[in-house]
Amino acid sequence: MASKVVHLTEAGLQKIKSELEHLRSVERPAISAAIAEARDKGDLSENAEYDAAKEAQGMLEMRIAKLEEMVANARVLDESRIDTSSVQILNRVTLKNMKTGKTVEYTLVSESEANLKEGKLAIGTPIAQALLGHKKGDKVDVQVPSGMIPFEILDIAVADM
Structure with a gap:
């Protein structure tokens, strides 16, 4: 799949970078902790908390990957x-x-x-x-x-x- 160039202003790129940093440093550890806590509660086959935490982790990782791709393909427009x-x-x-x-x-x-x-x-x-x-x-x-x-x-x- 060919990556698509993303045209951004300098401010737009900074906004994406700060969201990405927040997801990596705050959201990702929080979800990992939620998964660990749910895992500690026992039987994973009937653990709705574990399933929800794993699903949230999947959504978060997709968002992180999308933002990383945007940053990698960003072309800052010279205003x-x-x-x-x-x-x-x-x-x-x-x-x-x-x-x-x-x-x-x-x-x-x-x-x-x-x-x-x-x-x-x-x-x-x-x-x-x-x-x-x-x-x-x-x-x-x-x-x-x-x-x-x-x-x-x-x-x-x-x-x-």
Whole structure:
């Protein structure tokens, strides 16, 4: 399986590294202790605590492996070299919904940094994909589950991360 490059800001990479460190140094020993405690209670064939602790350990190890892969494949984006002549990752894009007249603003980020409450839209979403490469003033039709939404790109700026 070929590993996929993960584009991150410096802050995004640090956030992943600190979560990984927490999982390794705090969560992993806690689960090991829970497994040992459950094992000490006797018959493992009927021990729900042991089964739950082993399952939690499996989930934790999967998360650690995923984060390790992300860190290994991370490419930190040089925020000083971001172009605003057309829409790309780490741009803050101001859009006008042509149907409703409402204006929205999104910052296009990697999948791992997406947070819609903060206006951070994952680069893989239909809206972000439709906007990529377009310029200020372009009208872009975005296919979403509820139908087609026509947007006009009002502004493209460097995201303040």
